[in-house]
Amino acid sequence: MTTGEPVRQRPGASVSRWPSPIFVGLVLATAVSGWALWNRSGPTGLTAFVFVACAWVVSLCLHEFAHAMVAFRSGDRTVAERGYLTLDPLKYTHFAYSILLPLLFVLLGGIGLPGGAVFIDRRYLRSRLANSLVSLAGPLTNILLAAVLAVVFTAFAPDDRVHVEFWGAFAFLTFLQVTAAVLNSLPVPGLDGFGVIQPYLSNKVLRKVGPIAPYAVLMLFVLLWIPPVNQAFFSIVGWFLALLGIPGVYIALGQQLFQFWMG
Incomplete structure (x- = not known):
């Protein structure tokens, strides 16, 4: 997700482009688990x-990194100052969006x-197309991740009867990527789909949307x-999952394992 809240440039601010230790730790935790x-x-x-859970947070970091990198390439250098290019999940922090809603969506639904x-200062973006591409970068990342996971799954899972639990979790992770791409592509204020079309909407339409924008995602959840x-x-x-070759039986197994406390 992106927001258009303007931020001030801070001359001389320390900027790191190395992956954060937290992100590296999440990747290692994903590999070990x-x-x-x-x-x-x-x-x-x-x-x-x-x-x-760890792989999902890794994909979340990549989703937000994609927003930030496209914004950076399009003229907004503030994303680097804010640490968005370090893949640090703590930099992409908004309580409702970062903790509460994702937890409810995954655990309950x-x-x-x-x-x-990520807070994008859209004053620095060069065009309306650049604005749209910044928003589009997130869902495209989920689509790419889903495609990569599906290729691995279809190449190895069908003939593997020994590691069924692993492939179930793998399929459920792919399912989460697809749901994220579909949901986040909807033209609902607060989601990336709306960010793609927002630069082309009139001020009159944006003024009407403004009052409901903070609650739109919650209404969608309902x-x-x-x-x-x-x-x-x-x-x-x-x-989409059928197109990718992910059987529902594996997804159901993965979700059952993921929600083990409900069994």
Whole structure:
């Protein structure tokens, strides 16, 4: 996600472009928990939970990094000063977006919602197209990640009957990427889909949208609990997953392992 809150340039501010130790730690935690799940070391449900949760946060960092990198290339140098190019999840902090909503979406509904927030100073972006590309970069990252995960899954999982739990968690992680891409592409204020079209909307339309913008994502969350809306959303997600070759039985297994406390 991105926001358009302007920030001030700070001459001489220290700028790091190295991956943060937290991000490196998350990658290592993903690898270690994945290895443990592959070898069935420790409680399967808990291990699957750690693997999916850590990998999801890694993908969240990559999603927000993509926003920041495109903004940086388009003229906004403040993203570097704010640490957005370091992949540090603590830099993408907004309580509602970063913690509360993603937790509720994944734990209750099994929906992946990229939850970070990068503050883009859009005064520095060179064009309306640049504004749209900054917003589009996030969902495209989720699509790319889903495609990569699907390639690995379809290449190795179908003939592997030994590591079914691992591939279940892997499929559920792919499912989260697809749900994130679909959900975040909706033209709803607060989501990237709206950010793509926002530069082309009139001031009159933006003034009308303004009062509801802070609550739009919450309203969307409520709508997703309505059966017809829920079914329509997951039908779209299911179509994309079928296109990627991810069987529903593996996704269901992965979600069951991830939500082990509900079993």
